[in-house]
Amino acid sequence: MSTAEDIGDDKVADLQRQMLALGAAARAAAAVLAKTPAEVKNLALGAAAAAMRDGAAEILAANATDMAAAAQRDLSAALLDRLLLTPDRIEAMAKGLDAIAMLNDPVGDTISEWQRPNGLAIARVRVPLGVIGIIYESRPNVTADAGALCLKSGNAAILRGGSESFHSSRAIHACLLAGLRAAGLPDGAIQLVPTRDRAAVGLMLTMHQHIDIIVPRGGRGLIERVQNESRIPVIAHLDGNCHVYVDGSANMEMAREISLNAKMRRTGICGASETLLVDSHCAASHLAPLVKDLLDAGCEVRGDEATQGVDQRVLVATDSDWRTEYLDSIIAVKVVDDVAAAITHIENYGSHHTECIIADDVEVAERFLAEVDSAIVLHNASTQFADGGEFGMGAEIGISTNRLHARGPVGVEQLTSYKYVVHGQGQIRP
Helix, strand or coil: CCCHHHHHHHHHHHHHHHHHHHHHHHHHHHHHHCCCCHHHHHHHHHHHHHHHHHCHHHHHHHHHHHHHHHHHCCCCHHHHHHHCCCHHHHHHHHHHHHHHHHCCCCCCCEEEEEECCCCCEEEEEEEECCEEEEEECCCCHHHHHHHHHHHHCCCEEEEECCHHHHHHHHHHHHHHHHHHHHCCCCHHHEEECCCCCCHHHHHHCCCCCCCCEEEEECCHHHHHHHHHHCCCCECCECCCCEEEEECCCCCHHHHHHHHHHHHHCCCCCCCCEEEEEEECCCHHHHHHHHHHHHHHCCCEEEECHHHHCCCCCCEECCHHHHHCCCCCCEEEEEEECCHHHHHHHHHHHCCCCEEEEECCCHHHHHHHHHHCCCCEEEECCCHHHCCCCCCCCCCCCCEECCCCCCCEECCCHHHEEEEEEEECCCCCCC
16 A cells, blocks of 8 residues: 555656656657748648637636636736736737748848858858747746747747646647647647646756756746756746836926836736836926826835925835836836936846836937846837837747846747858868
8 A cells, every 4th residue: 555655756756757758759849840841830830820719719718717716816916917818818829929920930040151261161050949948927828929939940849837827828738739730740849738736847947858948937936946946058037127217308298108108008017117217307397297197097106205205195115115026006216316326226226127218318318228237228118118029029938137048038039049050172171
């Protein structure tokens, strides 16, 4: 008779066998995808998009199951919004697949080429990374985006979605499988880890013989765990503690529109601004309207002494507020001396994700863009444009805050590496 400990060991062994089988299937599929023509991959993406539209009712039903369970867990409004699927959001996912299909296939592109004095012709050519493991939370649309981007870039994908989106991700993955089968591609090209067991994540992080890159997308706890435990290179997506700086030269109406949109369009996305910095040179004219707009839109404002003085509804900001990614209708507001002080504040408190300057002074704007060390810096545009789709990439796996291998939106090109192809005519090295 098995003891409880024995049963636990059996469960771990079964999960390990299951994960290794996924890895082996992905490695075999990656070899196929690396030489699959663009038109075949595009056929699979188009068929997946069609399956998603035809199966919208099933996806919505699966999402309703996830939403009901999430409501019982008392998740925040921001997390519920990330989890929710609607007919419009399903159509947006399908359009994303269509858009990825229309992108140029990066595999085989010649990045650069040159000829040496000895006659050797050398080219740097894009190749797939291989097998990519994606670990993500909440958003079921990542299942579609990540699977499609990996396929387009010639990579096999192993997807591990959050437990809260388990049923939604399975329904979306079924559509991706339908696309693969329509194009005659192996099921192993896009696989979904079929368990909620958190131990599966730990196993993925050690499967270096099968997985070439790990991409985590989620909260700080997930990212830190992956970075600490992974034996595989990681493309990390850290906090989106994003800033908007309103310079003294900023146009008032532009500043009001951008700062409100950057915070309130969708508060639960990583590109939502979390801190508003206002130049002291325009605080007398700009600060009160900017704060009022946010408060009237239902945003809680936590400010420094100057900000508290313009509206009695402003709460006191603490040091932790400058470091916080709220992902909610909350923003920290501070008056700074000038652009140099804004840059220093962002360096001290930011997460190197996305920052915006609103300014008519081109020299000031260029200084901000050059000196702020973040993956995305914008001039006179909302931080909510921090998105691969908005950058013309079709979709993204996430916004990388790494410096290597990719930075900013991770699209099809960022999911490739390169090799050197050298042509000679019999040269030998003296």
